[in-house]
Amino acid sequence: MGEETGGDYHVVLEAAWIVYNVDDEDDAINIAIAEAGKRLNRHGLDYVDIDVGFYECPECGNxxxxxxxxxxxxxxxxxxxxxxxxxxxxxxxxRIAKYEIGQALEDVPLGVVEVTPL
Structure with a gap:
């Protein structure tokens, strides 16, 4: 970040999505993706890809x-x-990605994961 080249970019953001009344991880993931997808689609952002994020375990590396x-x-x-x-x-x-996605996912915290020039 900080390079002033201009052009096209692939921007990857992370969102902290809360799901209530769930029993297991699969339900939580499915509900979160479905809810986010509905809100994005309502704002014409069907081109935004949605997936669940992963973390590396600090102890085992998995x-x-x-x-x-x-x-x-x-x-x-x-x-x-x-x-x-x-x-x-x-x-x-x-800023563009956060603005567009943020309008659809109001009150959902967003963070930057990666930005890649195209």
Whole structure:
């Protein structure tokens, strides 16, 4: 980030999605992806790819799904990716992606995972 080349970028964001009244990780993931997809599609953002995020276990190094369930409430790490065209810089591409996705997913925390020039 910080390179002022301009152009097209692939921006990957993470979202902290809360799902209530779930029994297991699969339910939480399916509900989170479905809810996020509905909200994105309502705003015409059907081109945003949605997936569940993974983390590396600090002890064993294995990848684990980004889902945590406590008392029937899950926090799911969703990965949202989109292409941004004609951005002035990587920072500009991030702002565009966060703005577009953020409007659809109001009140959902978003963070930057990766930005790649196309």
């Amino acid at each position: 990848e684990i799904e980004g889902v945590w369930i406590v008392a029937g409430t899950a926090l799911v790490r969703l990965i949202l990716s989109m292409r941004v065209f004609n951005a002035e810089s990587e920072e500009h591409a991030i």
